[in-house]
Amino acid sequence: MSLIELASNRSLWRGVYYYEDGMVMSFEKVSETIFAGKVRGNHSLPYNLILDISHPRKSTCTCPFAEGRRVICKHMIALYFTIFPDAYENFMKEVAAWELEEAESKEQHVEELRNDIAKLSRKELQDHLLNAWLEMEELRGDSW
Ligand SMILES: [Zn+2]
Known part of the structure; x- marks a missing residue:
């Protein structure tokens, strides 16, 4: 190595x-x-x-x-x-390529979520939003 x-x-x-x-x-x-x-x-x-x-x-x-x-x-x-400055250049190129790959796979994930959400009914959307909202409050440590 x-x-x-x-x-x-x-x-x-x-x-x-x-x-x-x-x-x-x-x-x-x-x-x-x-x-x-x-x-x-x-x-x-x-x-x-x-x-x-x-x-x-x-x-x-x-x-x-x-x-x-x-x-x-x-x-x-x-x-x-x-x-070995070339090793530095290569390393930075690898990092840039990896970051690009990450960004692309995140974009793809967002697209998939968007498609899934588009198929939900109004009732399902409301339930999901309520759950997400409550989860966010819990993560922030809000009390009520
Ligand atoms: Zn040292």
């Missing part, structure tokens, strides 16, 4: 923002698949990273989240996208 696939959603997106904000200070190629880098932290000192592309879980970062654990942190993601 790639670094991106191994990261939690939270680390991945925070890493995306770190990349976009230019938080990576420097990096160098150690070997074909290993990179060393420095990423700005929240405080004064930068974190030191080793990115192992072929074995992402062997990557290390000196931040409190990742130190001593085999997890992917936001700094690793930011460093990865800095070294």
Whole structure:
């Protein structure tokens, strides 16, 4: 699995923002698949990273989240996208395609509901509206 696939959603997106904000200070190629880098932290000192592309879980970062654990942190993601901007472009394209798909399936769902509702009688509509209304009140925590 790639670094991106191994990261939690939270680390991945925070890493995306770190990349976009230019938080990576420097990096160098150690070997074909290993990179060393420095990423700005929240405080004064930068974190030191080793990115192992072929074995992402062997990557290390000196931040409190990742130190001593085999997890992917936001700094690793930011460093990865800095070294491989194409991977960032591809990731964002995938996200855009996924969002479009979501929007289309929601549109389709609304259309189906609209068709179902069109078949209801006036009495059925009134009952459904009453139930929906009561449910909404309950969700809002209204009391009567
Ligand atoms: Zn880190």
